Amino acid sequence: MHGAMSTILSIANLSKTYASGLTALNNVSLDIRKGEIFALLGPNGAGKTTLIGIACGIVTPSGGSVTADGHDVVRDYRAARAKIGLVPQELSTDAFETVQATVRLSRGLFGRPPDPARIEQVLRDLSLWDKRNDQIKTLSGGMKRRVMIAKALSHEPQILFLDEPTAGVDVELRRDMWGLVRRLRDSGVTVILTTHYIDEAEEMADRIGVINKGSLILVEEKAALMKKLGRKQLTLHLQQALPAVPAELGGWNLQLRSAGEELEYSFDAAAEDTGVPALLKRLGELGIGFKDLNTRQSSLEEIFVGLVSARAGAGA
Amino acid sequence: MSGRAFNRHGVRAIYRFEMARFRRTLWQSVATPVITTSLYFVVFGAAIGSRMTQVQGVPYGAFIVPGLVMLSLFTQSILNASFGIHFPKFIGTIYEILSAPISPLEIVLGYVGAAATKSVMLGLTILATAALFVPLHILHPGWMVGFLVLTAASFSLFGFIIGIWAQNFEQMQVIPMLIITPLTFLGGTFYSIDMLPPFWRTVTLFNPLVYLISGFRWSFYGASDVGVRVSLAMTLGFLLVCLAVVAWIFRTGYRLKN
Numbered sequence: 237m238h239g240a241m242s243t244i245l246s247i248a249n250l251s252k253t254y255a256s257g258l259t260a261l262n263n264v265s266l267d268i269r270k271g272e273i274f275a276l277l278g279p280n281g282a283g284k285t286t287l288i289g290i291a292c293g294i295v296t297p298s299g300g301s302v303t304a305d306g307h308d309v310v311r312d313y314r315a316a317r318a319k320i321g322l323v324p325q326e327l328s329t330d331a332f333e334t335v336q337a338t339v340r341l342s343r344g345l346f347g348r349p350p351d352p353a354r355i356e357q358v359l360r361d362l363s364l365w366d367k368r369n370d371q372i373k374t375l376s377g378g379m380k381r382r383v384m385i386a387k388a389l390s391h392e393p394q395i396l397f398l399d400e401p402t403a404g405v406d407v408e409l410r411r412d413m414w415g416l417v418r419r420l421r422d423s424g425v426t427v428i429l430t431t432h433y434i435d436e437a438e439e440m441a442d443r444i445g446v447i448n449k450g451s452l453i454l455v456e457e458k459a460a461l462m463k464k465l466g467r468k469q470l471t472l473h474l475q476q477a478l479p480a481v482p483a484e485l486g487g488w489n490l491q492l493r494s495a496g497e498e499l500e501y502s503f504d505a506a507a508e509d510t511g512v513p514a515l516l517k518r519l520g521e522l523g524i525g526f527k528d529l530n531t532r533q534s535s536l537e538e539i540f541v542g543l544v545s546a547r548a549g550a551g552a
Numbered sequence: 553m554s555g556r557a558f559n560r561h562g563v564r565a566i567y568r569f570e571m572a573r574f575r576r577t578l579w580q581s582v583a584t585p586v587i588t589t590s591l592y593f594v595v596f597g598a599a600i601g602s603r604m605t606q607v608q609g610v611p612y613g614a615f616i617v618p619g620l621v622m623l624s625l626f627t628q629s630i631l632n633a634s635f636g637i638h639f640p641k642f643i644g645t646i647y648e649i650l651s652a653p654i655s656p657l658e659i660v661l662g663y664v665g666a667a668a669t670k671s672v673m674l675g676l677t678i679l680a681t682a683a684l685f686v687p688l689h690i691l692h693p694g695w696m697v698g699f700l701v702l703t704a705a706s707f708s709l710f711g712f713i714i715g716i717w718a719q720n721f722e723q724m725q726v727i728p729m730l731i732i733t734p735l736t737f738l739g740g741t742f743y744s745i746d747m748l749p750p751f752w753r754t755v756t757l758f759n760p761l762v763y764l765i766s767g768f769r770w771s772f773y774g775a776s777d778v779g780v781r782v783s784l785a786m787t788l789g790f791l792l793v794c795l796a797v798v799a800w801i802f803r804t805g806y807r808l809k810n
Contacts, residue, residue, distance in 0.1 A: 292647075292650075292651040293650055293651050294647055294650045294651055294809060295809060296805055296809055314557075314559070314655075316653075317651060317652060317653040318653045320651070322647070322648075322651050324644075324647050326644050327643065328643060328644030328645045328647060328653055329643070330639075330640075330643065331643070332573075332576070333569075337569070337572065340565070341565050341566075341569045341648075342564055342648060343561075343565070344561045344565020344566075344568075345561075345562045345565050345566070345649065345652035345654055346562070346653060347557075347561050347562055347652075347653050347654070348558045348559055348561060350561075361656040373721060387648065415754060426731065453559050536652070
């Protein structure tokens with residue numbers, strides 16, 4: 237399905253070196269498809285926020301280009317920026333303004349005429365309507381985060397950047413945010429989010445990009461990534477504890493856990509021959525019985541840590 | 553919004569937002585300068601002025617009115633405009649201005665337009681206050697409004713530059729307090745520079761504020777320390793220099809972008 241989607245944001249050979257000499261982005265190229273939720277993962281300082289900053293016009297690139305719906309974000313910045321909404325990581329709000337006034341300002345800044353009905357709709361969608369006349373300083377952190385989303389949505393963007401949208405918010409609000417993001421995607425908005433929470437990407441994203449030290453390590457469909465890089469663990473709960481992995485089982489990647497009572501086998505879930513049937517057969521031949529067994533797939537977090545570690549090892 | 557269209561909604565949004573802030577702090581914004589000006593009239597106009605002869609053919613109390621209006625106009629224009637742009641920088645909401653489809657000119661129009669509007673309103677309020685103390689006669693009302701608006705716009709633009717340049721609120725106060733106020737006092741607010749010895753008169757002519765105060769005073773009484781054309785040229789020149797600096801700031805992203 238995604239193959240038929242057109243590109244709405246195109247990043248080509250993007251680089252950024254700050255005056256301090258720090259290279260935040262190194263020749264990054266990436267196409268974001270219209271209507272998808274794209275999660276950009278990476279450790280602190282990987283270049284995620286710089287990438288968003290350049291796309292939104294806050295950071296000047298050192299090289300390369302970004303186009304939003306075909307409009308270059310530097311040369312044709314008016315048309316490009318009008319398509320983009322940004323919810324930054326920091327809770328930057330004008331504390332003394334009312335919720336409604338600050339959202340109205342955002343809509344005007346993006347060249348949209350006043351539209352009280354639209355503002356009301358956005359505030360209602362984010363459960364802010366009752367707070368519309370409250371000063372922002374009186375709101376909780378979660379409510380302030382909603383205000384920032386309302387500001388970003390006030391001009392009806394086609395592309396929405398969410399930079400760490402659920403950092404520091406409670407579980408209930410996180411679930412609300414996820415629901416909101418899905419509704420936005422369903423309404424045709426393309427969402428690009430950065431997150432530290434792997435489960436967030438796993439829960440919501442259609443595609444995932446991993447960035448580390450300014451370079452894009454991979455871009456993959458989430459499901460394909462899970463399938464391709466996901467490892468599975470088979471855990472056998474033994475009838476009798478083993479002091480060590482028998483030499484006869486040396487052909488399998490086995491480890492003993494729980495004082496020898498559990499035997500864990502790691503294997504590639506996507507492989508033609510997982511080795512599981514042969515292992516079970518061999519255990520029977522050796523008279524090693526088990527009471528129970530279970531399998532577990534690697535989480536996206538484990539995949540991510542593995543990728544970043546492998547990269548760090550290769551670079552060392 | 554089409555690709556190259558003037559973002560009038562953006563300009564209007566900034567202008568209205570800034571004016572709303574002004575209304576919220578109306579008491580501080582208006583009362584302080586009015587009270588200060590009234591005190592100047594009591595001290596210089598009534599107490600000291602009653603013992604002085606006329607200056608340039610104008611009673612002393614009336615003579616100082618244009619200078620006092622300019623004194624408030626300079627400092628308030630700078631403070632209003634510098635705070636207007638520095639506050640979003642300080643609290644981080646500047647990201648929205650920088651990521652919006654709005655040109656540097658439009659940003660300046662919104663912020664500087666609002667700051668200049670406040671300053672003009674303030675200038676007119678001070679004039680009304682002055683009228684309570686001395687009989688006011690404005691010989692060239694058109695020129696008076698022209699100088700008032702031009703000066704408010706120029707110094708608001710200057711304040712906008714200071715607001716971007718300043719890295720904290722203390723720095724923002726430095727130029728109005730340490731440079732503008734002394735230059736205004738030494739620029740003929742309370743006297744005609746003809747009253748100075750020749751050497752100091754020559755030195756004073758290097759003070760750009762002399763020309764602005766002199767031009768504004770001419771619009772009231774038809775008498776000035778320097779020619780009105782020179783005053784107008786200096787005011788416009790200052791405006792153009794400020795515009796050039798603002799253009800450079802936005803082109804380079806100086807203290808705005810990383």
